[in-house]
Amino acid sequence: QVQLVESGGGLVQPGGSLRLSCAVSGNGFRIAIMAWYRQAPGKEREWVATITSQGTTAYEDAVKGRFTISRDDAWNTVDLQMNDMRPEDTAVYYCNAAILRDQYWGQGTQVTVSS
16 A cells, blocks of 8 residues: 655745655655656646656646655655745645555645745
């Protein structure tokens, strides 16, 4: 059974930084395509960033140049470094793992950008 647990959310001022982490337990992390999604109040969940098992990354346009996704296969973690944060980044952030044909989700962590 694969489980994902996010941490690192909280309140940050505009222009500030926050680092989210996702710890993955169970088998398959090394072949997993890992991603972060977010869901703002009243909106649908949207994709933010992806990192493949080879380390190839991709980002949604609104976060390019500000967010960085990374993974540590020794510790089975995937992080999202968020810089120059904006109020529109406020959302619940979810970690996602795609392992072969299965999808797994974390419980989400709240990120609020406000002065």
